[in-house]
Amino acid sequence: MTQEIHGTVADGFQAVRAEFAAFVAGERPDYEGQLCAYVHGRKVVDLWAGTDADALYGVFSSTKGAAHLVVALLVQDGTLELDRKVTYYWPEFAAEGKGQLTLRELLAHRAGVVGTDSGFTLAELADDRLLAERLADQRPFWRPGTAFGYHALVIGALAGEVVRRATGRTLQEVYEERVRAPYGLDFFMGLPAPQEPRFRSTQPMAPTPEQRALFDAAPAGPHTLASIAFNRNAAEPTDLESLPNLPLVRAKGPASVGGVASARGLAGMYAAAISEVDEKAPLLKPDTVAEFGQLHSVGYDLVARAHKSFGLGFQATADTWHPFLGAGTIGHSGAAGSQAFADPRSGLAYGYTRRRFAFPGGAAPENDRLARAIHRAALAL
Template sequence: MTQEITVHGTVADGFEAVREEFAAFVAAERDDYEGQLCAYVDGRRVVDLWAGEDVDGGSLYGVYSSTKGAAHLVVALLVQDGTLELDRKVTYYWPEFAAEGKGALTLRDLLAHRAGLVGTDSGFTAAELADDRAMAERLADQRPFWRPGTGFGYHALVIGALTGEVVRRATGRTIQELHEERVRAPYGLDFHLGLPPSREPRFRTAQPMLPTAKQQALLDALPSGPHTLAAIAFNRHAAEPTDLQALPNDRLIRAKGPASVGGVASARGLAGLYAAVISDVDGKAPLLKPDTVAEFGQLHSAGYDLVARVHKSYGLGFQATADTYHHFLGAGAFGHAGAGGSQAFADPRSGLAYGYTRRRHAFPGGAAPENDRLARVVHRAALEL
């Protein structure tokens, strides 16, 4: 691969180093690499790059858990409106949730992955994973896997179903409907929670990770018992174990857009969403007020994640990006990454909104490692404006 053949798009003055860094990364990657990088500063698009065969800036990818950022922006908007209250018990909105000792949990703790409700004893079917309401009904009856509020662990496949049911009970609308009406359509964003058939030709099927022998040995050494919290959280214990890497290739997942993992987006859509959250964009005021941004980006759960078994940090529905991934970002940076390698975040202190997608899963899963070098050079250029 050469820079001239494979890297396309534009950068604003002052961001030439971003194109150079992206080109250097692409040149060192496999020859089937495919991905996009986009960034805004203070509401202005300053980076719009892509690479790969038959790809352009409008190509769409499954973004896995980066979906959670779009879903919980809806929750933040409803809190800002006064429709939801963070310190009310979940049962105020959803009485059935009280079963099996969950009655004292607040919406704040639910958003911070403190419910202990990472899955169900028997797991979900493929059809249930695509249907947030079906999952919520099952989860309401489930005994939590730790005492709610005493610890935290990543609710990987279910957090959007849980918070989505609160939204539905409070408003009569789904997270997907509210995202479309209040966020995606007004800004023309290519970030879909429910991909319409007309956009299907732009979707790029997810490709599985191809680890080296050394990397595979590291993966094989990870704890992987069928009844671990991680297995339950990722539905690997079900009668139909979930193949996470192939999840967005299921048309039902793309069509329904489950709020934990079902989003489909371009890097433009990822970055554009976070730009709209913190900046004036095209004459529109920021979606969230500074106090709401600070509340949702503030650390709420930090330390040992009971599911991931490593240090993790969460705000409210969002990952605390500066602590979990990029230590060079400003305090209060927030966003979410996805299993396929995607990442999106806002850094309110620099005005930066960042989005990255790739087609093939990167080792070891989650935010692809190249995000650190790409985000670093974008951030540096943003500070020098």
């Protein structure tokens, strides 16, 4: 039985509703997902199926977008300087040859500290300060600044420790005060107890035979760089898909993977970043968006073992996922399939969430057809 499509679209976006309905019709009967978009600060798409508009999901690495929006705000304020050494803010980080790394290089996934030799406990993964303490003493896995690799579980803790040292506040506190609360966003880094009933636990999807074959062909030993980056080398290896299902992770909201959001929250945050929303000026000035969206690390990702692209903290969404988007688009996808971004050239802010974790993880493939339909409609306005 096909799920019913709920919600609204603005005039000119009817094709988006049809595209969403066509996708949902081909999905499993238990599909749950949400789609939301703004154009120049106006909500133009607000759709959901198999759930309700107020449901909250673990959005995994889409959390990194919120974390690096905070960093961008502090750079814009002058509180942080991109070309200062990380040790200017965090002296202990100099251990094991990391003393010359700049904040710019750290944000571009060039630090080389994707994990630790012995891995992390669950308590450490949930707490950015504990992660940062462990990472400060870790010898980098490549010479800092010479290459890049996805710091999947730790980039938020690394950036967050710089924020804490510079401001005296945690990254999560700055985000709450300057971004989430002023706009009433359903995108939390640290889910308050009263919001817990809205959370929908992540559920896995079985891989297709083609996906399983691809996964089995990849390096799987616990001491590979990819395994270290995803904490598979720990005494209790991390089961990535279960992380947001753990109350400790939801409560602490680690800035790499611990966010909980709806599609409205994801799209609303990026709309606020680049556009006037509710008569509030954009959070980021155009020059700040351009700086953080500029390509900084492009090529062979040592962790992913594939071509990847990053700006400062944000994924280079147009190069990595959706080539039809404008140059300088900032955003970040999440392992269970979520996707969120802002395209400053078209004024489009996009958010998508789903409940089921699509094997083997990453932005769900349906995002391409959904984002393309919205982008096409936005350009036609």
